[in-house]
Amino acid sequence: MLLEYLRSWLIKICTAVFFITAIEMILPNNSFKKYSKFVLGLILITVFINPIVGLFNKNFDINSYSLKLSQQFEKNQNSNDMEKYKEENLNSTIEEFKLNLQNNCKQKLDEKYPDGKYSVKANARYDKESGNIYITGIYVTVKDGSVDTVQKVTINTEGENYDNSDELSGKQGQEIRSYLGSQLDISENIIHVKKG
Numbered sequence: 001m002l003l004e005y006l007r008s009w010l011i012k013i014c015t016a017v018f019f020i021t022a023i024e025m026i027l028p029n030n031s032f033k034k035y036s037k038f039v040l041g042l043i044l045i046t047v048f049i050n051p052i053v054g055l056f057n058k059n060f061d062i063n064s065y066s067l068k069l070s071q072q073f074e075k076n077q078n079s080n081d082m083e084k085y086k087e088e089n090l091n092s093t094i095e096e097f098k099l100n101l102q103n104n105c106k107q108k109l110d111e112k113y114p115d116g117k118y119s120v121k122a123n124a125r126y127d128k129e130s131g132n133i134y135i136t137g138i139y140v141t142v143k144d145g146s147v148d149t150v151q152k153v154t155i156n157t158e159g160e161n162y163d164n165s166d167e168l169s170g171k172q173g174q175e176i177r178s179y180l181g182s183q184l185d186i187s188e189n190i191i192h193v194k195k196g
Contacts, residue, residue: 005051008051009051012047012051013044013047013048016043016044016047017044020040020043020044023036023040024036024037024040090126093133094124094125094126094133097124097133098122098123098124101122101124101135101138101184102120102121102122105118105120105122105138105140105180105184106118106119106120108179108180108183109140109176109179109180112179113176116142116143117142117143118140118141118142118143119140119141119143119196120138120139120140120141121138121139121141122135122137122138122139123135123136123137123138123139124136135184135186135190136190137190137191137192138180138184138186138190138191138192139192139194140176140180140191140192140193140194141193141194141195141196142172142176142193142194142195142196143196167192167193167194172193173193173194176191176193177191177193
């Protein structure tokens with residue numbers, strides 16, 4: 001019985017060493033090889049330890065423990081990847097929403113007021129509780145026929161700042177705010193119009 005057990009163990013070790021050697025020969029010489037050697041070393045250690053632990057505990061099976069461990073590791077890795085993917089997807093969706101909103105507003109203004117030139121910036125945020133994206137601000141710049149003035153460049157800011165010193169408070173500004181508010185079904189308070 002002991003001799004048969006020892007013979008089986010040696011066959012497993014020889015088979016594992018043979019396959020590990022074959023795999024190492026096939027692997028290319030790059031940074032991936034060191035990780036592969038580490039995993040292959042763990043497999044070889046498992047082949048060595050499994051029969052020794054089996055002598056002391058008949059119910060012990062290292063394969064089932066390693067399978068449970070790898071499943072738990074994959075589950076944790078998948079949940080981390082899923083959260084990262086959801087966050088990237090959400091940010092991409094918000095940016096696409098803002099871009100579409102800007103283009104839609106500009107198109108509507110060009111159709112309604114064809115004599116002017118307009119540039120539109122939009123801000124939006126995602127509310128986790130309701131699962132909706134809300135428009136937090138629309139910033140319309142009405143350009144006259146002259147050349148645009150050079151604006152101050154701000155690099156690496158957290159949010160967009162809006163200079164409301166040139167805010168159009170007259171009839172034209174109010175008409176644009178009312179028109180966009182009714183078209184988008186949003187409050188006129190978050191629509192800002194300025195001369196640019």
